[in-house]
Amino acid sequence: MKVKIVDVAKEANVSVATVSRVVNNIPLVNEETRERVLAAIKRTGYKPNAIARSLKIQRTNTIGIMIPDITNPYYTEIVRGAEDVCGIYNYNIILTNTDFDPEKERKALNVLIEKQCDGIIYVGKDLSEEMQKELIDAPSEVVLGCIPDNSGFLSGVLINNELAAYELAIEILKMGHRKFLLFFDEVEEGYISQERKKGFLKAFKEQNVEFDASRTLYGKLGLTGGYHMMEQAINSGIDFTCVFCFNDQIALGAIRYAEEQGKKIPADISICGFNNFWIAEWTRPQITTVAQPMYDIGAIATRMLIKMCGKEEQAVKNVFVPHEVIIRGSVAPIES
Amino acid sequence: MKVKIVDVAKEANVSVATVSRVVNNIPLVNEETRERVLAAIKRTGYKPNAIARSLKIQRTNTIGIMIPDITNPYYTEIVRGAEDVCGIYNYNIILTNTDFDPEKERKALNVLIEKQCDGIIYVGKDLSEEMQKELIDAPSEVVLGCIPDNSGFLSGVLINNELAAYELAIEILKMGHRKFLLFFDEVEEGYISQERKKGFLKAFKEQNVEFDASRTLYGKLGLTGGYHMMEQAINSGIDFTCVFCFNDQIALGAIRYAEEQGKKIPADISICGFNNFWIAEWTRPQITTVAQPMYDIGAIATRMLIKMCGKEEQAVKNVFVPHEVIIRGSVAPIES
DNA sequence: CTAAAACAGAAAATCGTTTGCTTTAGCATG
DNA sequence: CATGCTAAAGCAAACGATTTTCTGTTTTAG
Numbered sequence: 175m176k177v178k179i180v181d182v183a184k185e186a187n188v189s190v191a192t193v194s195r196v197v198n199n200i201p202l203v204n205e206e207t208r209e210r211v212l213a214a215i216k217r218t219g220y221k222p223n224a225i226a227r228s229l230k231i232q233r234t235n236t237i238g239i240m241i242p243d244i245t246n247p248y249y250t251e252i253v254r255g256a257e258d259v260c261g262i263y264n265y266n267i268i269l270t271n272t273d274f275d276p277e278k279e280r281k282a283l284n285v286l287i288e289k290q291c292d293g294i295i296y297v298g299k300d301l302s303e304e305m306q307k308e309l310i311d312a313p314s315e316v317v318l319g320c321i322p323d324n325s326g327f328l329s330g331v332l333i334n335n336e337l338a339a340y341e342l343a344i345e346i347l348k349m350g351h352r353k354f355l356l357f358f359d360e361v362e363e364g365y366i367s368q369e370r371k372k373g374f375l376k377a378f379k380e381q382n383v384e385f386d387a388s389r390t391l392y393g394k395l396g397l398t399g400g401y402h403m404m405e406q407a408i409n410s411g412i413d414f415t416c417v418f419c420f421n422d423q424i425a426l427g428a429i430r431y432a433e434e435q436g437k438k439i440p441a442d443i444s445i446c447g448f449n450n451f452w453i454a455e456w457t458r459p460q461i462t463t464v465a466q467p468m469y470d471i472g473a474i475a476t477r478m479l480i481k482m483c484g485k486e487e488q489a490v491k492n493v494f495v496p497h498e499v500i501i502r503g504s505v506a507p508i509e510s
Numbered sequence: 511m512k513v514k515i516v517d518v519a520k521e522a523n524v525s526v527a528t529v530s531r532v533v534n535n536i537p538l539v540n541e542e543t544r545e546r547v548l549a550a551i552k553r554t555g556y557k558p559n560a561i562a563r564s565l566k567i568q569r570t571n572t573i574g575i576m577i578p579d580i581t582n583p584y585y586t587e588i589v590r591g592a593e594d595v596c597g598i599y600n601y602n603i604i605l606t607n608t609d610f611d612p613e614k615e616r617k618a619l620n621v622l623i624e625k626q627c628d629g630i631i632y633v634g635k636d637l638s639e640e641m642q643k644e645l646i647d648a649p650s651e652v653v654l655g656c657i658p659d660n661s662g663f664l665s666g667v668l669i670n671n672e673l674a675a676y677e678l679a680i681e682i683l684k685m686g687h688r689k690f691l692l693f694f695d696e697v698e699e700g701y702i703s704q705e706r707k708k709g710f711l712k713a714f715k716e717q718n719v720e721f722d723a724s725r726t727l728y729g730k731l732g733l734t735g736g737y738h739m740m741e742q743a744i745n746s747g748i749d750f751t752c753v754f755c756f757n758d759q760i761a762l763g764a765i766r767y768a769e770e771q772g773k774k775i776p777a778d779i780s781i782c783g784f785n786n787f788w789i790a791e792w793t794r795p796q797i798t799t800v801a802q803p804m805y806d807i808g809a810i811a812t813r814m815l816i817k818m819c820g821k822e823e824q825a826v827k828n829v830f831v832p833h834e835v836i837i838r839g840s841v842a843p844i845e846s
Numbered sequence: 847c848t849a850a851a852a853c854a855g856a857a858a859a860t861c862g863t864t865t866g867c868t869t870t871a872g873c874a875t876g
Numbered sequence: 877c878a879t880g881c882t883a884a885a886g887c888a889a890a891c892g893a894t895t896t897t898c899t900g901t902t903t904t905a906g
Binding site: 176221222223224225226228229234236243244245247250251253254257258261266267268269270271278284285287288289290313397426427430433452453456457458 | 512557558559560561562564565570572579580581583586587589590593594597602603604605606607614620621623624625626649733762763766769788789792793794
């Protein structure tokens with residue numbers, strides 16, 4: 175049988191209250207008694223039951239993370255950041271994968287609420303209206319990762335995607351490129367896609383670069399997606415010297431197909447990724463990209479969340495973390 | 511205020527017992543009453559408190575995963591496999607990163623036990639005696655990932671590392687290579703390292719290949735580790751035509767350094783990895799490696815665990831899952 | 847030397863469920 | 877008519893902690 179607090183109390187000849195005080199380091203207990211209790215705990219091998227404790231104190235020291243897919247290195251980093259901060263404050267993480275599936279999201283949120291998570295981190299590329307409503311109504315504190323709150327009721331931690339895309343484009347334009355393609359996420363209307371596109375278009379407009387809808391290709395995220403988009407691009411016969419990809423995996427897939435077709439990267443085609451997934455500097459060519467501090471996003475979101483779970487009311491707000499444009503070998507200036 | 515079961519009971523004019531029965535789909539309740547209760551639940555927005563429920567029924571439907579580092583794609587896959595199976599059986603996952611640190615491991619295990627996880631999956635490259643003892647004594651069910659149980663009290667899901675290494679070596683030997691180097695994990699005495707080394711040595715011995723201790727280099731896992739080990743190897747002036755790396759990241763780092771020194775891979779040096787991390791087929795050259803079904807290891811371990819949490823006593827045992835040697839461009843036959 | 851303060855520890859209520867045991871009521875049976 | 881049976885629903889005792897309140901014992905001050 176599992177040993178519980180009364181067993182320890184009997185063993186030490188004190189009441190359960192006293193044992194509880196010792197366990198929770200509350201003063202008001204005689205040193206000699208404390209010793210006796212500690213000895214009894216050691217002897218019996220008592221481990222407090224966190225479930226019972228949580229029921230009583232109405233706190234679980236658990237935060238739930240809703241993330242599209244832990245398998246995506248981009249999201250993995252966020253989780254690691256969150257977990258590390260949790261470790262510091264004695265919290266734990268319940269992980270759920272949502273695969274961008276609204277049904278899975280609803281279910282996951284429900285479970286996290288029922289399991290009484292003190293806080294919830296929602297990570298995604300977008301936030302549907304229904305989900306937003308559910309998150310606002312949730313009894314737990316909520317922080318969004320990678321997307322902003324626009325309701326005034328939640329908080330978000332993210333980079334400025336529009337600015338990041340703009341700055342990347344400007345760098346590339348400086349190199350003389352004028353004919354661009356965008357390899358984007360299937361989910362066109364997603365928040366992140368929209369922002370990035372705005373940034374690219376702003377830069378194009380400023381530099382009088384022609385760009386129309388036919389120059390954006392949509393496909394699956396991931397290497398295969400990038401591979402196929404490049405296939406489509408080359409086969410379509412459209413003229414381009416540089417491609418902006420939604421992420422580094424797509425860029426890598428695109429590079430692969432282009433090279434298979436005998437194109438030289440970056441001599442014939444320049445390619446940019448996004449996110450600075452760690453592999454980006456170990457490929458050949460290395461990938462030009464925009465670094466997002468994923469680890470920090472997870473860490474900061476968690477820190478905010480834990481603070482919100484504490485006493486004081488915390489102001490809700492969007493926190494923008496810095497990005498960084500990283501020029502590497504996958505782009506080259508246009509010879510003129 | 512959060513709505514609880516008594517509120518629903520009042521709203522529906524029934525006892526809490528009846529509400530509980532409706533919520534848990536227990537028959538014995540009149541259809542008309544059930545309707546009324548369901549309506550009351552909807553009206554009040556009642557969500558059962560899983561913590562209270564767990565305390566009462568002594569089950570949390572939660573399993574804990576202890577994993578070295580979620581950031582390592584190898585381990586990530588395991589978690590995803592576990593999470594997917596959990597979804598099917600209405601379980602959730604508490605994730606902990608242990609970084610191969612015994613202290614973190616102890617702490618994590620303790621928390622998982624205190625939070626009353628029904629089961630625990632321990633993933634690592636090795637199992638210290640103390641940890642083994644703690645796991646055996648744990649009140650939760652335990653399954654090991656990637657390492658076997660040798661106590662008879664636990665279960666494990668893993669590949670046969672010795673055989674895998676042996677088969678890989680045999681393939682390479684067939685190509686005429688005779689001068690090998692091993693790039694291994696710093697933690698020499700780890701179970702997995704030992705097994706793999708046994709496999710390689712067995713193959714070498716069978717084919718009368720000379721091999722001594724000086725031909726194994728130890729370094730950090732990861733790309734940088736591989737990079738430095740290759741640096742060391744080349745600078746040492748030792749003669750070799752093929753390197754077996756402990757994992758694909760090391761192989762990738764090694765390739766990078768070799769190429770920077772003007773070596774052609776695989777023409778000058780053949781390099782093998784291990785694990786078939788997904789990037790392995792997207793690099794140039796693609797990496798010869800041994801595929802471990804990481805996702806399946808997580809999924810199978812979880813399935814076993816959940817079964818063990820059920821009624822019947824489950825036999826403990828080690829389950830060996832199939833591996834696959836994958837020959838790719840990073841190795842080439844020796845010209846003779 | 848006594849009253850009051852300070853302190854240790856015990857008792858008991860509570861957190862939100864589940865569930866074994868009753869109760870109730872309607873109906874059939876001997 | 878008393879009894880038994882069954883279905884439906886309620887009562888109340890857990891589950892294992894925390895914490896408020898209360899009690900009894902020492903100090904301490906006047």
